[in-house]
Amino acid sequence: MNVEQQWTTRLRKRAVATLPPQKLLPDTQPAYVSSWVYVFGVATLASLIIVIGTGCILAIGGPSWWHNSSIGNFCNSLHMWSVEIFFFAMVVHLWGKFAMAAWRGGRAMTWMTGVVTFLVSIVTAFTGYLSQSNFDSQWISTQAKDGINATGAGGFFNVLNMGQMLMWHIVLLPLVAVLLTVVHVVLVRIKGVVPPIETEVAP
Amino acid sequence: MKRRYRPDVDVPEWTGGHYPYDILKEGTIALVVVLLITVTLSIFFGSPDEPAITIKAWSTAAPIDYAQTAFSELNGTSGTASYGAPYNQGDSQRLGPLQLEKWMGVRIPINAAQDFVLGPLQSLPGQPALTSALHTFQTASDATRNAWFDAYTKAEATMSFAKDQVVVPTTAAGPVPLMINDLTAMARSGALDQALLTRNSFYTTNYTQTLLLLSDGTYLANVAQQQHLLGTQWGMMNETGSYPGQAWLWLYTLWYQVPPYSQSSNGDVEVFGTLVLLSAFLLFVPFIPGLRSVPRRLGIYKLIWREHYRDQS
Amino acid sequence: MLVGALFPLNHLGHYLHWHFINVSVANTTVMILMIAVFVAAVALPFPGRRERKGK
Numbered sequence: 001m002n003v004e005q006q007w008t009t010r011l012r013k014r015a016v017a018t019l020p021p022q023k024l025l026p027d028t029q030p031a032y033v034s035s036w037v038y039v040f041g042v043a044t045l046a047s048l049i050i051v052i053g054t055g056c057i058l059a060i061g062g063p064s065w066w067h068n069s070s071i072g073n074f075c076n077s078l079h080m081w082s083v084e085i086f087f088f089a090m091v092v093h094l095w096g097k098f099a100m101a102a103w104r105g106g107r108a109m110t111w112m113t114g115v116v117t118f119l120v121s122i123v124t125a126f127t128g129y130l131s132q133s134n135f136d137s138q139w140i141s142t143q144a145k146d147g148i149n150a151t152g153a154g155g156f157f158n159v160l161n162m163g164q165m166l167m168w169h170i171v172l173l174p175l176v177a178v179l180l181t182v183v184h185v186v187l188v189r190i191k192g193v194v195p196p197i198e199t200e201v202a203p
Numbered sequence: 204m205k206r207r208y209r210p211d212v213d214v215p216e217w218t219g220g221h222y223p224y225d226i227l228k229e230g231t232i233a234l235v236v237v238l239l240i241t242v243t244l245s246i247f248f249g250s251p252d253e254p255a256i257t258i259k260a261w262s263t264a265a266p267i268d269y270a271q272t273a274f275s276e277l278n279g280t281s282g283t284a285s286y287g288a289p290y291n292q293g294d295s296q297r298l299g300p301l302q303l304e305k306w307m308g309v310r311i312p313i314n315a316a317q318d319f320v321l322g323p324l325q326s327l328p329g330q331p332a333l334t335s336a337l338h339t340f341q342t343a344s345d346a347t348r349n350a351w352f353d354a355y356t357k358a359e360a361t362m363s364f365a366k367d368q369v370v371v372p373t374t375a376a377g378p379v380p381l382m383i384n385d386l387t388a389m390a391r392s393g394a395l396d397q398a399l400l401t402r403n404s405f406y407t408t409n410y411t412q413t414l415l416l417l418s419d420g421t422y423l424a425n426v427a428q429q430q431h432l433l434g435t436q437w438g439m440m441n442e443t444g445s446y447p448g449q450a451w452l453w454l455y456t457l458w459y460q461v462p463p464y465s466q467s468s469n470g471d472v473e474v475f476g477t478l479v480l481l482s483a484f485l486l487f488v489p490f491i492p493g494l495r496s497v498p499r500r501l502g503i504y505k506l507i508w509r510e511h512y513r514d515q516s
Numbered sequence: 517m518l519v520g521a522l523f524p525l526n527h528l529g530h531y532l533h534w535h536f537i538n539v540s541v542a543n544t545t546v547m548i549l550m551i552a553v554f555v556a557a558v559a560l561p562f563p564g565r566r567e568r569k570g571k
Contacts, residue, residue: 137255
């Protein structure tokens with residue numbers, strides 16, 4: 001059998017051609033990449049890592065740990081504040097990329113995966129608020145049910161079912177959010193950082 | 204033929220220089236900085252954790268509100284009893300010709316009178332007076348029940364609570380006063396919390412019934428109002444205490460504050476529809492002429508890339 | 517209530533109310549900080565440019 005015809009070989013060749021190592025982990029950047037605005041993408045990634053890390057620590061203690069242990073409560077604080085920073089950085093990143101019209105030059109998919117990741121993150125954070133199992137989640141769930149029910153989704157995505165919301169929060173939605181983030185970052189690496197806006201091109 | 208250059212879509216090939224940039228080092232620094240800020244904020248401010256409200260706490264703090272809510276479940280006038288899909292038959296919100304709620308059907312069936320009043324009362328053992336009252340209620344005709352409900356409703360305004368008893372000044376309401384009184388006692392003992400949760404299973408993670416009952420009373424909303432969490436207070440964005448909340452929901456909660464949404468009986472689905480539309484605009488910015496030119500017209504990019512443009516000129 | 521912080525923010529918050537707009541001081545602080553950080557990120561010079569010139 002011809003090695004070149006193997007699925008594995010073809011996949012590897014294609015992957016390496018699309019995203020060669022020097023693009024995946026570049027050691028240089030174009031000269032125009034020189035502004036603090038560029039740090040908010042990586043800051044969003046960094047806070048996502050901390051959000052997931054603190055979430056994993058909370059998972060070790062289980063879904064009522066933060067109510068009755070000072071350490072659990074502190075980890076709950078870490079999780080909450082890293083989420084606040086995550087959204088902070090992500091929104092500033094969004095503003096920056098909008099200001100730079102970063103979809104130019106065949107980067108529309110990068111922009112769109114970013115927007116979808118933002119929306120999925122909002123739903124993920126929302127299910128986190130529902131999973132707190134305190135007064136806040138009681139109130140948020142009884143309010144949110146009307147909004148979700150009005151769309152017809154309430155019968156499948158029951159915000160009053162804490163077990164279901166916790167599963168969505170710690171398994172399904174993070175999985176989607178992380179996958180989208182990976183696709184987004186890989187697209188950024190494939191296409192490179194968008195060059196400055198030029199109102200006209202030199203002939 | 205070469206396509207015309209579109210400044211909001213195309214980029215010229217970059218022919219300028221490159222310089223060393225340590226992407227891993229940048230990532231590590233970002234991670235350390237974010238971790239430090241997170242730890243600092245957590246040490247200083249902690250996080251909110253207002254205890255959840257139980258049916259026991261509610262009926263102990265506000266027995267009359269509880270008893271009135273229980274009665275509204277029994278006579279079918281509560282929010283849950285008349286909710287519609289996905290809980291039971293009833294009205295549905297509309298978005299033009301769309302009745303998404305109704306089309307999806309009753310997927311989480313709730314019979315308010317049976318689930319919140321009759322069922323829990325039937326689970327109480329060894330109470331002959333209650334057993335007899337339940338029998339009287341369940342064998343009565345609809346007309347008789349309605350007469351009892353009317354009598355109870357009229358007397359409800361002067362309902363009082365004394366010596367652990369719900370006192371309703373009427374003799375024309377048949378078994379209803381005894382049922383509501385016993386249910387209130389059950390709620391105050393904490394037994395109702397358990398009955399609603401463990402009816403179908405020992406292990407429980409589903410609080411649908413308890414939360415629906417809680418939200419039918421005014422007690423939960425009163426506590427929420429003190430915490431500035433009501434929908435009309437932009438509550439969706441807010442957190443208990445003085446903590447920042449889900450500020451990123453500002454665009455969602457905004458619509459609930461302004462007409463026509465704030466006055467519409469289809470407000471929820473209309474706000475949702477609006478948000479879907481706005482999200483689509485954000486998603487498809489790269490393809491929407493006019494919208495995709497906004498960054499170029501704003502000119503913030505000139506500041507961001509000022510060194511590049513300076514080098515160019 | 518567990519002791520988990522030096523200055524817990526559990527007291528009732530303050531709210532800014534203007535016409536139909538009603539935002540907590542905490543959320544307002546976050547939003548003002550976001551705008552300030554964005555403006556600073558655009559306006560402040562990014563270090564390291566000068567040394568790069570020589571490359």
